[in-house]
Amino acid sequence: MKIMKTKNTRVGKRHGLAITLTALCSYGLSAHSSAEEGTxxxxxxxxxxxxxxxxxxxxxxxxxxxxxxxxxxxxxxxxxxxxxxxxxxxxxxxxxxxxxxxxxxxxxxxxxxxxxxxxxxxxxxxxxxxxxxxxxxxxxxxxxxxxxxxxxxxxxxxxxxxxxxxxxxxxxxxxxxxxxxxxxxxxxxxxxxxxxxxxxxxxxxxxxxxxxxxxxxxxxxxxxxxxxxxxxxxxxxxxxxxxxxxxxxxxxxxxxxxxxxxxxxxxxxxxxxxxxxxxxxxxxxxxxxxxxxxxxxxxxxxxxxxxxxxxxxxxxxxxxxxxxxxxxxxxxxxxxxxxxxxxxxxxxxxxxxxxxxxxxxxxxxxxxxxxxxxxxxxxxxxxxxxxxxxxxxxxxxxxxxxxxxxxxxxxxxxxxxxxxxxxxxRKEVYATTGTRIALRVFAGWDFRNRDRKSKDIAALGYRKGIPMGGDLSAAPVGKSPALLIQAVRDPEGAKLDRLQVVKGYIDDNGKPQEEIYNVAVSSERKIDPQGQTTAVTNTVDTRTASYQNNVGADEFLVLWEDPDFKPQQRAFYYVRVLEIPTPRHTLMDAVAMAKPHPASPASVIQERAYSSPIWYTP
Structure with missing residues (x-):
């Protein structure tokens, strides 16, 4: 299998808009339980x-x-x-x-x-x-x-x-x-x-x-x-x-x-x-x-x-x-x-x-x-x-x-x-490395920017699209897949660094390729025209195995449209959400024993969540 080139998204109106909310309910998402879709x-x-x-x-x-x-x-x-x-x-x-x-x-x-x-x-x-x-x-x-x-x-x-x-x-x-x-x-x-x-x-x-x-x-x-x-x-x-x-x-x-x-x-x-x-x-x-x-x-x-x-x-x-x-x-x-x-x-x-x-x-x-x-x-x-x-x-x-x-x-x-x-x-499940980030992902052809303001993202997502683990096919003429994504920080954990969409696809030559799009970032950072951004501030104090939870976002709410979509290309999409840096368990051990932490493994970790993919089949 070839080594695949990865790139990040360009910035523009059609490539997704992120907002950060600080007024959250006690657990995060009002859409955790919806009378309409019931999950x-x-x-x-x-x-x-x-x-x-x-x-x-x-x-x-x-x-x-x-x-x-x-x-x-x-x-x-x-x-x-x-x-x-x-x-x-x-x-x-x-x-x-x-x-x-x-x-x-x-x-x-x-x-x-x-x-x-x-x-x-x-x-x-x-x-x-x-x-x-x-x-x-x-x-x-x-x-x-x-x-x-x-x-x-x-x-x-x-x-x-x-x-x-x-x-x-x-x-x-x-x-x-x-x-x-x-x-x-x-x-x-x-x-x-x-x-x-x-x-x-x-x-x-x-x-x-x-x-x-x-x-x-x-x-x-x-x-x-x-x-x-x-x-x-x-x-x-x-x-x-x-x-x-x-x-x-x-x-x-x-x-x-x-x-x-x-x-x-x-x-x-x-x-x-x-x-x-x-x-x-x-x-x-x-x-x-x-x-x-x-x-x-x-x-x-x-x-x-x-x-x-x-x-x-x-x-x-x-x-x-x-x-x-x-x-x-x-x-x-x-x-x-x-x-x-x-x-x-x-x-x-x-x-x-x-x-x-x-x-x-x-x-x-x-x-x-x-x-x-x-x-x-x-x-x-x-x-x-x-x-x-x-x-x-x-x-x-x-x-x-x-x-x-x-x-x-x-x-x-x-x-x-x-x-x-x-x-x-039905594959409506996802992975985390131990954090309890609440993550919703829906895909469809008819989402609009105003959908991000819905009082019940889940109900709207189920009505207008499909959840993670699902399938899209037969793209309407002139339309690209749009992902409606809501990620809320673990209420007892660290704030969020960034939200990314990982895309895999078969190119016009029949070769598998991957692309990674920085879709939303926290702490007033920007995504440049090449899709790059600066690293979030690392607040971990290695002397005390502690961190300051004063950077990062509480929530990302995103409508992202694939800017490179080709209707004839098979593809999958999944979401990766990263927290800000926090102490790894080894750093806590080292501090507890009053010993220096070794060069390897890492002393700091960015916990994360991976959504299940959504597939597009022509």
């Missing part, structure tokens, strides 16, 4: 691990099980597995999917608590003896090594054991479900990692816990190919009258496999493959603890914000070192590839929405910089978190390399399993 903004995490995940258990989380994870997400205090201290999330979540690994789910947790069915096996007795001898690390290496090598331990992987643990998981999901107040989504993680390259998926079920208990979660020990997973999802959905969504994550360390140009057998993609993928994978996790997967500087060299929370360490501890940068690893490149495939196959295999989630293995969501509990429990304290987690001949992974990210934002009609699942299916 509300919900915040959640669809990728949280508890002590039922084998790696979480071995890496220090012996106590925060699904009970603790659900309680923490609802705002109740729990005991941190690493420190023994009482901890509490600042702002409760609206929904949670506990995504413990399907591979040996709950086995270490039960084994080392003396479950007779596991402890009485030959392997179980040997593992218990090794732990008593202080060889727990050897047990972990053998246990995870067998999973990664697809060597299932028969004594631990019988249907009886798998079903028993899964039924406990699903029963707890129903126990903590409070429709209208707190939604527990039923799911798990399918953990395929060929050669250390991440192909993981979080599987979300539309079922209740009781209904889901009738089947056993599909694992990478059953089949390590995505095609095998999709086939199982098809059979199971028919057999049990349910539905599923498979959510790819950490594409940034997939070694080019996540959004490849061939299937798992190395064959060129077909229309059937594309249809199957889009049937099961309408949503992708764009940001989480193991970094941000929007794009990379080598793929988007003119994007000044492309080098953000970049994490490239493969999951295998080997001499391979840093994962090479590949277009198959990143969201923006995949969206561009999707346009090309749609042109050649008639179907787009990469027509997905975006969310964020945590992938925390502590049982505590990890999206708050100041309240970051770490990736795993043994590295959840500042004095240990700046030490290497693992190293190879060429690279070292520190706990500080991990990101305090992210969140899934959902525009749903109600806080229930049915409505949240429906919002995922």
């Amino acid at each position: 509300q903004l919900l915040w959640g995490d669809t990728h949280l691990h508890t002590s039922f995940s084998p790696d979480a258990y071995f890496l220090g989380n012996r106590s925060v099980d699904p009970h603790g994870a659900y309680r923490y997400a609802q705002g109740l205090p729990i005991v941190n597995a690493a420190t023994g201290a009482r901890v509490r999330i600042d702002r409760p979540l609206d929904f949670l999917l506990i995504a413990d690994h399907a591979e040996m789910m709950g086995v270490p947790y039960r084994l080392f608590r003396g479950d007779p069915e596991l402890a009485g096996t030959k392997t179980g007795q040997r593992f218990i003896k090794m732990v008593k001898e202080g060889r727990g690390a050897d047990v972990f290496a053998e246990f995870l090594g067998n999973i990664n090598a697809k060597r299932a331990t028969p004594e631990f992987n019988s249907d009886r054991i798998r079903r028993s643990i899964w039924q406990e998981t699903t029963s707890l999901a129903d126990q903590y479900y409070q429709p209208g107040k707190f939604t527990t989504l039923v799911g798990w993680e399918w953990t395929s990692t060929p050669g250390g390259r991440n192909l993981h998926r979080v599987v979300m079920s539309s079922s209740s816990g009781k209904q889901a208990s009738e089947f056993i979660p599909f694992s990478a020990l059953d089949d390590e190919t995505p095609e095998g997973l999709w086939q199982w999802l098809g059979k199971t959905s028919e057999q049990y009258q349910t539905d599923f969504i498979s959510i790819p994550h950490n594409s940034n360390i997939s070694g080019g496999l996540m959004f490849d140009v061939v299937d798992s057998d190395g064959r060129p993609l077909t229309a059937d493959y594309a249809r199957s993928r889009m049937r099961w994978e309408p949503v992708v996790e764009a940001t989480q603890i193991k970094g941000d997967s929007e794009t990379h500087p080598l793929l988007s060299p003119s994007d000044e914000f492309a080098d953000f929370e970049t994490y490239r360490h493969l999951l295998s501890v080997s001499a391979e070192g840093l994962a090479p940068v590949n277009a198959g690893d990143y969201i923006r490149s995949a969206l561009l590839r999707g346009l090309s495939f749609e042109q050649s196959l008639g179907v787009n295999p990469y027509k997905f929405a975006l969310i964020g989630s945590s992938d925390a293995h502590t049982g505590q969501g990890a999206a708050e910089e100041h309240n970051f509990a770490g990736k795993v429990s043994i590295y959840g304290k500042p004095e240990s978190y700046d030490r290497p987690v693992s190293s190879t001949n060429t690279t070292t992974v520190s706990g500080w390399d991990f990101s305090a990210s992210g969140l899934a934002a959902v525009w749903a009609k109600d806080n229930t399993r049915e409505e949240i699942f429906a919002a995922f299916k």
